[in-house]
Amino acid sequence: MIPGQKISNSERKSFIEAIDNLFLKLELSYHYQFYKVFGTDHRLKEAKKLWAESLKKYPAECINAAVETVIQANDYLPTLTEVLKACSGSMGAINIPTxxxxxxxxxxxxxxxxxxxxxxxxxxxxxxxxxxxxxxxxxxxxxxxxxxxxxxxxxxxxxxxxxxxxxxxxxxxxxxxxxxxxxxxxxxxxx
Structure with missing residues (x-):
């Protein structure tokens, strides 16, 4: 997003839902590892901020598709880098090039x-x-x-x-x- 550019409320809402959905699916899929890494409310809140900042250039559809991809491909809790790579790859899922x-x-x-x-x-x-x-x-x-x-x-x-x-x-x-x-x-x- 360009500095100073406003995004629509519906777009912001869908992005926030995508980030929440990402963490929910990671929690359900990697419960023990998830709690080991994001065990406190403070750590989870900070992680969500960091991941949201890193993923903000991707549409919510890409993030949702990427979550499914990393969960199917990883036996262990994926890193932010793995999710970013999956987001880049999921651009093809919405029929546009990366x-x-x-x-x-x-x-x-x-x-x-x-x-x-x-x-x-x-x-x-x-x-x-x-x-x-x-x-x-x-x-x-x-x-x-x-x-x-x-x-x-x-x-x-x-x-x-x-x-x-x-x-x-x-x-x-x-x-x-x-x-x-x-x-x-x-x-x-x-x-």
């Missing part, structure tokens, strides 16, 4: 970008927003900037916003030149 895959696709895209066969339109819009020059530069912060923008757009998509990319050829076909208007403007301005 930020890493999207960044690589954006780097490999060619001009005209609107005509490029994107796996998902959000990649185009994230690249367009931060700038194609930054994506293709050797700047170490390019991926971080792209990832933040990409995840924000994913959240907007989950909130109902639709993203489409109209190929450049279609844009040209949609707006033919109005010859009558052009002639009127020429006469009006003596051109």
């Amino acid at each position: 930020p890493q895959e999207a960044f690589i696709e954006a780097q490999k895209s060619s001009s005209p970008r609107q005509s490029f066969p994107w796996t998902h339109p959000i990649i185009y819009w994230a690249g367009r927003e931060i700038g194609w020059e930054l994506i293709n530069s050797k700047n170490n912060n390019a991926f971080q900037a792209f990832s933040k923008t990409y995840m924000r757009l994913v959240k907007e998509m989950k909130a109902g916003k639709e993203f489409t990319v109209t190929p450049k050829e279609q844009l040209d076909a949609l707006e033919p030149l109005d010859l009558d208007l052009l002639e009127k403007l020429r006469k009006k301005y003596n051109l």
Whole structure:
């Protein structure tokens, strides 16, 4: 989330529910290990804060899918790092590429970008927003900037916003030149 940006109450509520659900499922699945690590209310509260801060860039759907994945894959209580990796992998469960895959696709895209066969339109819009020059530069912060923008757009998509990319050829076909208007403007301005 961009500093100063407000999120909707429903989005915040679903995120909090996802974090609570994560800890409930971990508690039920790894009860003894869970109590060994998060045994006091204070430790549990601090852990929830830390995990929520680390997972805030992922939509609630990704967190819920990741919990199921780590519980099925681990015999022992998973670490925050394992959950973060599962969240990144669960982006595919909601039919969009991970930020890493999207960044690589954006780097490999060619001009005209609107005509490029994107796996998902959000990649185009994230690249367009931060700038194609930054994506293709050797700047170490390019991926971080792209990832933040990409995840924000994913959240907007989950909130109902639709993203489409109209190929450049279609844009040209949609707006033919109005010859009558052009002639009127020429006469009006003596051109």
